[in-house]
Amino acid sequence: MKMHYRTIELVVAASVVVISLASLFVAVFQGIVMDRTMKASVMPVIQVGHGNVGEDRQSWVMTITVHNTGLGPAEIRYFGMRWQGEPIRDTSQFLARCCAPDSVPEEERLGYMH
Numbered sequence: 001m002k003m004h005y006r007t008i009e010l011v012v013a014a015s016v017v018v019i020s021l022a023s024l025f026v027a028v029f030q031g032i033v034m035d036r037t038m039k040a041s042v043m044p045v046i047q048v049g050h051g052n053v054g055e056d057r058q059s060w061v062m063t064i065t066v067h068n069t070g071l072g073p074a075e076i077r078y079f080g081m082r083w084q085g086e087p088i089r090d091t092s093q094f095l096a097r098c099c100a101p102d103s104v105p106e107e108e109r110l111g112y113m114h
Contacts, residue, residue: 045070062095 049065064081068074081088088094 042072043070044068044072044074046074046076062099 045068047067047069049063049067051063051065052060054061066076066079081094083094083098
């Protein structure tokens, strides 16, 4: 009879240890998930846009906009642009190379118009 109670006590004790370990795992995992959620909720989202028509819809302008649409602050350490594999260092030279009528073959200009 004494062995029967001993077996029940061991089963109960082992169950308590298993449940405690499972609870510890759940608590630690929930902490990790909450940390990731908090970091994602203040994450910056950088969006780059461009255009070639002025606000009045009559003039031709070249615009490049950079917006942070996320909730957290964004730190931009470097912003570079390339044209045909070469870095753009001067916007006036870039516009002369990319957009002057003589720099683009006629078939490509016509292709852009369609």
